[in-house]
Amino acid sequence: MKIHVFANEEELHEAAAQTIVRLLRRKPDAVLGLATGGTPVGIYAKLAAAFRRGEVSFARATTFNLDEYVGLPPDHPESYRSYMERHLFRHIDLPQERAHIPDGNAADLERECERYERLLQEAGRIDLMLLGLGHNGHIGFNEPGRQLHSRTHVAVLHPKTREANARFFRSPEEVPARAVTMGLGGIFKAVTILLVVKGADKADIVHRALTGPLTTECPASLLQLHPDLVVMLDEGAAARFGRPAPGEAQPVNGLR
Ligand code: F6R
Numbered sequence: 001m002k003i004h005v006f007a008n009e010e011e012l013h014e015a016a017a018q019t020i021v022r023l024l025r026r027k028p029d030a031v032l033g034l035a036t037g038g039t040p041v042g043i044y045a046k047l048a049a050a051f052r053r054g055e056v057s058f059a060r061a062t063t064f065n066l067d068e069y070v071g072l073p074p075d076h077p078e079s080y081r082s083y084m085e086r087h088l089f090r091h092i093d094l095p096q097e098r099a100h101i102p103d104g105n106a107a108d109l110e111r112e113c114e115r116y117e118r119l120l121q122e123a124g125r126i127d128l129m130l131l132g133l134g135h136n137g138h139i140g141f142n143e144p145g146r147q148l149h150s151r152t153h154v155a156v157l158h159p160k161t162r163e164a165n166a167r168f169f170r171s172p173e174e175v176p177a178r179a180v181t182m183g184l185g186g187i188f189k190a191v192t193i194l195l196v197v198k199g200a201d202k203a204d205i206v207h208r209a210l211t212g213p214l215t216t217e218c219p220a221s222l223l224q225l226h227p228d229l230v231v232m233l234d235e236g237a238a239a240r241f242g243r244p245a246p247g248e249a250q251p252v253n254g255l256r
Helices: 009-026 041-052 080-087 109-123 159-168 184-188 200-211 219-225
Strands: 002-006 031-034 062-065 067-069 128-131 153-156 178-181 192-197 229-234
Touching: 002 009, 009 041, 009 128, 009 192, 009 229, 041 080, 062 109, 067 080, 109 153, 109 178, 184 219, 192 219, 200 219, 200 229
Parallel strands: 002 229, 031 062, 031 128, 128 192, 192 229
Antiparallel strands: 067 178, 153 178
């Protein structure tokens, strides 16, 4: 595990975006796993800017989003399809047919999960999986509980998740109760996982996830097992990892 701490959001977003840019320059047909929510917005803005500057092309890339709400029309502003169009897809040259997002409106959700799982299998391994972290330790919508799922499945959102996501909706009741999400098996198959966490309100959970016991009660704790986990934190999220002594250089690599 490598942990990088950044003094400000700008640098964090740029570093995360450049990780993706470097991958695509090395491997133009890379498969990317993508997250939504507040965390990646600035990263996607940096990726769009890198594309505009001609530094990167997504023309041969394939993307898989982690999740989609159940029951929100695709053109609803808070569907993850709309989010991805707004923040990334409409600004880059990724072919639409290779931008995969689960269909949260499928008549048969079980079949939709199977379809998504099959697409993931056919794509082989995700080269880089971008993850955010929920306040309760969820990744994707793999919520804490007594058991976790390996495959794409329909998840019931934890009350805390609905509460956290209410900020994107007009009222908390509008937050869908369920989502289709990639399972932990799909996430863990990624060659590299890039976990990005921002804000002092996530300092405890990211510390617990990365240093605490492995438990289904904190799905992100399993990330400790991944052979190539890269973590990018801002100062707020890194607070529990201890402060460097006065005069000591800010560590950018490894646990401090
Ligand atoms: C989003 C997702 C979620 C978010 C997490 C953090 O596709 O799968 O796991 O990454 O809820 O959300 P934010 O970034 O809004 O704090």
